[in-house]
Amino acid sequence: MTAGPGSGAATDPPAITVGGLTVRLDGALIVDRVHLDVAEGEWVTVIGPNGAGKSTALRAVAGLLPFRGTVRLHGRPVEALHRRERARAVAVVVQNPVVPPAMSVYDYVLLGRTPYIAPLGRESAADLAAVEEELAALDLTPFAHRRLDTLSGGERQRVFLARALAQGARILLLDEPTSALDIGHQQEVLELVDRLRAERGLTVLATMHDLSTAGEYADRMVLMAGGRVVAAGVPADVLTEANLAEHYRVRVRVIPGDRGPLVVAVRA
């Protein structure tokens, strides 16, 4: 399960190792003994119906939630990493982050550089250059001085991604990174992440609802339902009519496409 394009040398630990991951929230079992390895440079997307536990699993991998089991990032237990170390190792784009509404886009993206700035210190020229690079990469330069609360949903989503990229982490966790984007920006953002993955050797673990798009970009997919992994493998093995009918309770047709299976819901 760890093999895939961009895998590191045989002796390198996977970028992400998850073993027996179990999360309870307010006593309820939300993630149930999940195992998953993501190789360095690989893109794995977690799919599954609403409430399957995808976001919770992702947040646990990021070290943002207490869990049982193991989560290792480049071989190191996530809970052993200090805050700054963890932020240099893994950047997360959560769904609907709480943001200071009056903050400018520039200052918000600059927050991504916090793990590199000494406490009470000032940002360096390299920090400012990193912010400008990510703003340009996401077509956000014209918005640099706009307040966050004046942006459209899609513009905000690109700002969240810019902040995560500015963090310079080699692992990117993306929870529904394109849910607020129009089809053009959806493709633009995913292409950008894919290009940066190749250029910077990033490892991507994402959750997505658009199954065809998810299959286009992922090396491997994981289907979760009821907190458990119920299917895993290359997109063509996971995006099957039988899997989707069973776990989404919908009739679908899966058509072979140039870049992966195309999934279309059909009326009962």
Ligand SMILES: Nc1ncnc2c1ncn2[C@@H]1O[C@H](COP(=O)(O)OP(=O)(O)OP(=O)(O)O)[C@@H](O)[C@H]1O
């Ligand atoms: N504090 C909590 N106490 C109890 N249950 C919770 C708590 N927080 C979340 N849940 C439940 O955990 C389940 C999984 O939520 P999660 O957000 O991980 O699912 P998801 O697969 O990402 O769903 P979606 O596709 O809707 O975003 C949901 O049923 C949710 O209601």
